[in-house]
Amino acid sequence: MGIHIVLSSNYFNFSVFLKQEQANSLLKRQRRANSFFEELKIGSLQRECFEEVCSYEEAREIFQDVKRTMEFWQNYVDANQCDSNPCQNGGTCVDQFQAYVCLCPEEYKGKNCEKGQVLNL
Structure with missing residues (x-):
């Protein structure tokens, strides 16, 4: 004794996918401070880590040295x-x-x- 439900594709006409225009209106990437030109500039400690929150990878690009990056990173994420x-x-x-x-x-x-x-x- 069970209930069986049959769904007809003609009766329920919907899709789990959005059209590209609708999806793009929801999925927006937050632009960085200077938009396109920000990606072309060489990393700056002031701009990347103090005006904005930086990631370890961004800090590593700035210092270009593991030891100096780690010294900075330890104080950046956990100051004294x-x-x-x-x-x-x-x-x-x-x-x-x-x-x-x-x-x-x-x-x-x-x-x-x-x-x-x-x-x-």
Whole structure:
């Protein structure tokens, strides 16, 4: 005892494909800053990675050297979080991947060594 459905191609006249004009209106590539001329220019660090977000491949084209590219890329994707000196009261900052840890003096605690604590002597 089951239900059988028969679909007639004459009754349902539709296609899963769009006409080329319709497809092209949906699939648009976002143009880069200077459109056509952007593709002809030699890579510029300022233009490629600071005015826009760059990929590793774009950085590699700019530096043309694996070692220099890796030095740049590590800071580009994960800057040193200790540069802003987040640790207070003499705490020492340890940079981690997209994070930091403060090593606090004994009399302080908290993420940034901001909380004083009473020491029993």
